[in-house]
Amino acid sequence: MPDTGLHPEATHTAATEHFDVLIVGAGISGVGAAWHLTTQRPGTSFVVLEALHSFGGTWLTHKYPGIRSDSDLYTFGYRFKPWVGPPIAAASEILNYMGEVIEDAKLAPHIRYNHAIHTAAWNSDAKLWTLEATDTATGQRRRFTCNFLWMCQGYYRHAEGYTPEWPGMADFQGDIVHPQQWPEGLGYSGKRVIVIGSGASAATIVPAMAGRAAHVTMLQRSPTWFRIGRNGIDIADQLRELAVDETWVHEIVRRKILFEQAKFTARSFNEPDKVAEELLANVRAVVGEDYDIGTHFTPRYRPWHQRLAYVPDGDLFQAVAAGTASVVTDEIERFTPGGILLKSGQELEADLIVTATGFELNVLGDIAFTIDGRPLAFHETVTYRGMMFTGVPNMAWVFGYFRASWTLRADLVGDFVCRLLAEMEQRGARQVEVALRPEDHNMPLLPWIDPQNFNPGYLMRGMHLLPKRGDKPEWQHNQDYWREKDQFPAIDLKDAAFVYR
Structure with missing residues (x-):
């Protein structure tokens, strides 16, 4: 069989x-x-x-x-x-x-x-x-x-997240947990915790654990761009004070956010240095002028080259400023029975290590x-x-x-x-399927996304699994919602790219 x-x-x-x-x-x-x-x-x-x-x-x-x-x-x-x-x-x-x-x-x-x-x-x-x-x-x-x-x-x-294989992981005497496999009832009160990673998951876990754990260290190989903002929207609050129907509130606020996101994304391409300084100034306002922003919160890539993590009310940076959490920027040499030895020679002690290192x-x-x-x-x-x-x-x-x-x-x-x-x-x-039209057959075929445009680790590791794109808009996964919201309704279903049987 x-x-x-x-x-x-x-x-x-x-x-x-x-x-x-x-x-x-x-x-x-x-x-x-x-x-x-x-x-x-x-x-x-x-x-x-x-x-x-x-x-x-x-x-x-x-x-x-x-x-x-x-x-x-x-x-x-x-x-x-x-x-x-x-x-x-x-x-x-x-x-x-x-x-x-x-x-x-x-x-x-x-x-x-x-x-x-x-x-x-x-x-x-x-x-x-x-x-x-x-x-x-x-x-x-x-x-x-x-x-x-x-x-x-x-x-x-x-069912599983991405965790690199580091030397000595079997020697560590505490718990090693990936966020996707978080055990029910896992206690961390009073424990020394290392969170490996600096993306959205790490930025969520660190402030959530800080204060209850003895200390939380965010260990990153390189920094991530973060955007700080109040977890609230002024215009939404004002519209609700005026008893405006929630359907209207949702649509008005949605359009405002989308408009501002489109402007911010365009600025990240057109004036990346200015956007970078604005983001860093917001971090500096929370952690203080003396904090080493250059080492721990200044990425090597421009804003939005990878996903930009939003930090509501600056809670990650509030924890750093309060001393309940800290950031270490270094690379892992190996795990030890009591923690992690870094390539700089520093050893971080831990009872619990969280590998917030990405997706599969x-x-x-x-x-x-x-x-x-x-x-x-x-x-x-x-x-x-x-x-x-x-x-x-x-x-x-x-x-x-x-x-x-x-x-x-x-x-x-x-x-x-x-x-x-x-x-x-x-x-x-x-039956319907899409097919390259005669005018498309000499079109260059490229990877799913241009790595120079967006290159997070999970996507780079799996690019070989994804379909190809062409150099024409209809044969790409466009990342611009502001344009696609108008382009999608206008798709011509009678175009030769659609083959019906």
Whole structure:
């Protein structure tokens, strides 16, 4: 028998269930996709398959201290659901918000939890996707067919994070924990803690643990750019004082934030030195003039070359200023029984080490894809606007923005997919895929993203897994929401790039 990739403990396969659309994942993208189908395509049958025991994705799996968004919820929230809390929200608040969307749109009957998908096979004769899954709660195999597959599984592996292999890790006598595998009930009160890393996770964990731990040290190989701001928005507070409807508040504040983000991003390219000095001045105002800003908070790259972490109310820097946390900029020589020896010769003592060192990129949810019996070489395809791929029929993929909230693009893709399904229905087409047009065949094919534009470690480690891009806007994953919000609705579904059958 061929290897199906199913868990060996799985029992017999139940009867095949068919749906017009199958959505993979019940995180922020999948719940949004389900809402768009319900409201824009009433009568379309669909199911959402989620490997975890509940909805939420990142906000369900991440349990580390202080877990919060580093995007404001006016833009990370859906455009159709007003956000009424502080702009930077805790995971529990985001889960409550998503739960309200599910309840309001009556999405719960469409979601199947504990469904781990192993294979997805496209058959051109039947014009169908067939997905094999295991119900991890019962061990039973499940089979689904669908006309259209909507990949909303995110971009990283939830089950494990990225931790480098350092010499001597087995010698360390305390606990080593990655934020993605935070053990329930792990105590750190009175302990000496080292947090390795300087990204958004580290910037969240350090102030959350500071004060309860004996001391928290953020150990970084190189600094990250941080942006400090109040966890509140003046205009939102003023509009609420005037009893303005929350739908209006959400839209006005959302537009204001997006406008200011676009201006800031443009400035980071056009006047990076001035932006850098402004960011450093905000840090200096909290930690003091005598603090070594140059060593610990001045990155080697320009602002927005990697993701810029937002620090609400400057809590990370408040902890540093208070002495409950400190920053060490150095490289690791090896772990020791009592902590970490640095290449400078300094040894940091610790009882607990947190490796906030990044994600493992996971582009297709660890699902084995085949097209007419042939394994899908995803990295050999060319992307159409970062959501469809040459040679892959009846599938859309949600991949958000690097410099703006993920959900902004999830909403745009939701509108596009609903339009595409309507176009197929009008044509009587059962299959659609994107293909290079005659004028595109001499187009240079490039990596998914220009490393000179954006180059975080998780993306550089996994670039070989991602599709190619061309040098034309329609064959790229554009990072500019301000333009794409107008470009996506104007996509010509009759363009030769779309091949209907």
